[in-house]
Amino acid sequence: MPLVARWLLSVVVRSLLVGLAASLLIAEPAAAQRNPITSFTRLWGEWDVVPNSQWAPEAVDPSAQPDRSIQIFKFQPVVPFRLNDDWTVLTRTIFRFISLPTADPLIGLSPAGGPALLGWDQRSQAGLADISPTAFLVPDLGPDFTIGLGSSLVVPIGDGAIDSGKLSVGPALLAFFHRGPWVVGARMRNVWSVGGQSDRDDVNRMVVRGLLRYQLNPDWYLISSPIIAADWTQPDGKGWVVPVGGGVGRSFRLAGQPMQVSVEGYYNAVKPQVLGEELLGDWTIRTQWQILFPN
Incomplete structure (x- = not known):
């Protein structure tokens, strides 16, 4: 050549x-540089079980024991809508299915022959409870940060003790930092009742869900996502729930579809009080399953 x-x-x-x-x-x-918060549509299922809970304080039922379980299943699709290159609307709607220990009064005759409360017939009431849609307006801040401001609505759907009985609304905020194997941040809201059943208690409730996640390798990760709640209508700070804990998760594909599952355990370090008694069990066991659809 x-x-x-x-x-x-x-x-x-x-x-x-x-x-x-x-x-x-x-x-x-x-x-x-794909944003892990706004770049995926997620079909998200979550199942919380709180064993060793008590249905009522002893002042109501002297025979009540911490031998019941509270179960909460949440289906929460997370869907981002990209408005343009600078803004995204991130929506999350939570559908709650709750099984809550309760009881029916047993009415009979007293020794004097009059009507009297003889005891309680304990059972579990289950069904669809509150539905909570939330929307955040999220600016594009680059690959490391996600910050959003929006509003949240609570719509009571259930019947009786398993829902709030009040239509509530309030502001919502999220903030996350994500770089390398780390995702750190929180999502929070505070809602106030604006309508609903007049015989139900007013609502003034804050919920903060933190997230600390570390990706060990492409398949496994460590996660802590405690749900901290405060009922501001309770006096002397007796309406707080503060869990502490975490768990492990795995990312995988099923028939080519990306998914994530995790199992977590949380110790309820601070629990709300009802008539001076803590009715919630000491531990919450959580299972999460997410199906991811890249946008």
Whole structure:
């Protein structure tokens, strides 16, 4: 091959290699810079079980024992709607299915022959409770931060003790930092009742859900996502729930569909009081399952 031809061939090959390397360097950061909060639609199921709970204080039922379980299943689709290159509306709607220990009064005759409360017939009341849609307006702050401000609504759907009985509304906020294997942040809201059943208690409730996640490898991660709640209508700070704990999760694909599952345990370090008694069990066991759809 003539010298000039060899030189031209070497120039072409070098140019192709440089172009390929540049495209790879550009494509890799672009993939790595996907926002983990707003880049996925999630179908999210969560099951919380609180064993060793008590249905009522002893002042109501002297025979009440901490031998019941509270179960809460939440289906919460998370759907982002990208308005433009700078703004995204992130929506989360929580559907709650609750099994709550309760009891029916047993009425009979007293020794004097009059009507009297003889005891309680304990049972579990289950069904669809409150539905909570929330929407956040999220600006594009780059790959490391997600901050959003919005509003939340609580719509009572259940019957009786398993829902709040009040239509409530309030502000909502989320803030997350995500870099490398870490995701750290929280989502919070505070709602006040604006309508509903007049014989039910007013609502003034704050819920903060933190998130601390560390990705051990492409398949496994550590997670802590406690749900801290405060009922501001209770006096002397007796309406707080503060769990402490965490668990482990795994990412995988099923029939090509990306999913995540986790199992977590939380010790309820601070529990609300009813007539001076703590009715909630000491531990909450949580199972989460997410199906992810990249946007």
